[in-house]
Amino acid sequence: MGQFRDRMVKEPMLIDTHAHLDFPEYAQDLPGVIERAKAAGVSRIISISTSLEGSLRAIELAERFDGVQATVGIHPCYVDESPEIILPQLRELAKHPQVVGIGETGIDYHRNQNPPEAPEALTVWTRNREKQARFFDQQLTLAVELGLNVVVHQRDSWEDTLRILRPYSGKLRAVYHCFGGTLAQAHQLLDLGFLVSFTGIVTFKNAHGAHESAAKLPAGSFFLETDCPFLAPVPHRGQRCEPAYTRLIAEHIARLRGETPEQVAEHTSLAANTFFQRR
Numbered sequence: 526m527g528q529f530r531d532r533m534v535k536e537p538m539l540i541d542t543h544a545h546l547d548f549p550e551y552a553q554d555l556p557g558v559i560e561r562a563k564a565a566g567v568s569r570i571i572s573i574s575t576s577l578e579g580s581l582r583a584i585e586l587a588e589r590f591d592g593v594q595a596t597v598g599i600h601p602c603y604v605d606e607s608p609e610i611i612l613p614q615l616r617e618l619a620k621h622p623q624v625v626g627i628g629e630t631g632i633d634y635h636r637n638q639n640p641p642e643a644p645e646a647l648t649v650w651t652r653n654r655e656k657q658a659r660f661f662d663q664q665l666t667l668a669v670e671l672g673l674n675v676v677v678h679q680r681d682s683w684e685d686t687l688r689i690l691r692p693y694s695g696k697l698r699a700v701y702h703c704f705g706g707t708l709a710q711a712h713q714l715l716d717l718g719f720l721v722s723f724t725g726i727v728t729f730k731n732a733h734g735a736h737e738s739a740a741k742l743p744a745g746s747f748f749l750e751t752d753c754p755f756l757a758p759v760p761h762r763g764q765r766c767e768p769a770y771t772r773l774i775a776e777h778i779a780r781l782r783g784e785t786p787e788q789v790a791e792h793t794s795l796a797a798n799t800f801f802q803r804r
Contacts, residue, residue, distance in 0.1 A: 538790045539567045539775060540797040541768040542722055543629075543676065543702050543750035546572040546593065547582035550754035550765055559590050562768035566790070568592055570768050571801055573629050573676060573702075575600035577607060580618050587623035594801065596626040596676055598664055601633040601657045612663055619671050625801040627668040628676030629702060630661050632686040658689060665693050672804040675699045677719075683710065694718050698800060703752050704738060711738045715746050720800065722748035725758030725770060728777045740781040744792040748800070749774050 541562065551558055562570060570593045574580040580597035587595040597618040599607050619627065637653060668675045677699045679686040683706070690699060694717040701714055704721035711721050721742070727735040739747070751757075751774070753766035758773045772786075775793070779786040 538787075538794050539565070539771045540569040540571070540749065540794045541567050541751050541753075541771045542571050542700070542748040542797050542801065543573050543724070544570050544753045544768050545575070545579075545755075546570065546586050546753075546768075547574075547579050548754055555586075556590075558767050558769075559593070562771070563592070565769035565772045567768050567771050569594070569794075569797075571596060571625065571797075574598050575629065576603045577611065577614055577618075580615070584618065584621050584623060587621075594623050594625045595621070596628050597621075597624055598628040598630045598676070599660050600629050601631050601661065601678060602636075604656045604660050605653060607660070611660065612667060615664070615667060616671070619667065619673065625673070625803070626676055627664050627671075627673050629678045630664040630675065631678035632657050632661060632680075632682035632689070633678060634681040634685075638681055658685070661686075661689050665690065665697070669693065669696045673697070674800050674804075677701050678703075687713070690719075691717060700748060700800060702750060703756070704747070705732060705735045706738070707734045708737045708741055710734075711742055711746075715742070720746055720748065720796065722750045723774060723778065724750050724752045725756045725762070725766060725774055727774060727781075728758040729762070736781060739778045744788075745796045747793065748797045749778070749789075749793045 572583040572586050572595050574583045574597050583595035587593045597615055674697055700720045700722050702722050703724045705726055723739050726732045727739050749771050751766050751770055757764050757766035758770050775789045776786045779789045
């Protein structure tokens with residue numbers, strides 16, 4: 526591991542494709558966070574947005590820090606806090622030269638899987654699901670319009686997310702971030718021309734789906750990400766995550782695949798650089 530760390534410092538080649546640098550967890554020491562990432566060999570960080578305000582903050586960070594770029598988008602858990610009309614504002618934000626994708630967007634049913642019995646609560650539940658679907662489809666349409674690819678968030682909503690996304694196969698590429706599904710589900714996405722990315726979850730002992738997928742998917746079909754400040758990999762599990770930990774994820778996936786960390790860094794970074802750019 527030490528030899529890999531030394532080489533990575535000399536030849537940066539890792540990319541953290543999903544970080545939330547605008548979150549308050551980094552308000553006090555973001556310059557240090559960026560420097561530690563560079564020291565660990567992370568040459569590019571994609572700061573992912575979750576709201577209109579967050580999109581603006583991500584762009585400001587991309588202007589401020591070398592090696593940081595942004596996506597713009599509305600996370601499904603933030604749709605109720607967003608205005609009904611989002612496309613004009615997102616379209617203008619997405620024209621910024623440091624914006625390299627749309628997202629994260631998608632469908633999340635984790636907190637509202639089952640319809641409530643009370644009529645008023647059912648109305649709220651239904652409207653939330655409808656708004657998630659509408660915002661997801663609108664952001665996919667915007668991505669096609671602007672020649673950008675899409676970062677997809679999916680939680681407890683596999684079929685509905687795929688149903689909305691499937692018609693866009695061939696029109697754009699999408700990455701299912703924080704992938705922890707089965708190998709069969711990963712191949713469903715690859716068959717549509719989409720990709721997956723792995724977080725520190727892949728280092729967790731019981732993450733069997735992530736283990737098998739990371740071990741067996743072909744090179745070029747997946748990226749690395751931290752989803753920081755969340756999901757710090759072992760041995761930092763439970764602590765604040767940082768982009769520098771991308772290296773730990775690469776090293777663990779290398780062990781799963783029987784590859785060197787340098788090989789994993791090379792093919793994941795090549796795939797990410799191809800994905801996160803304007804077409």
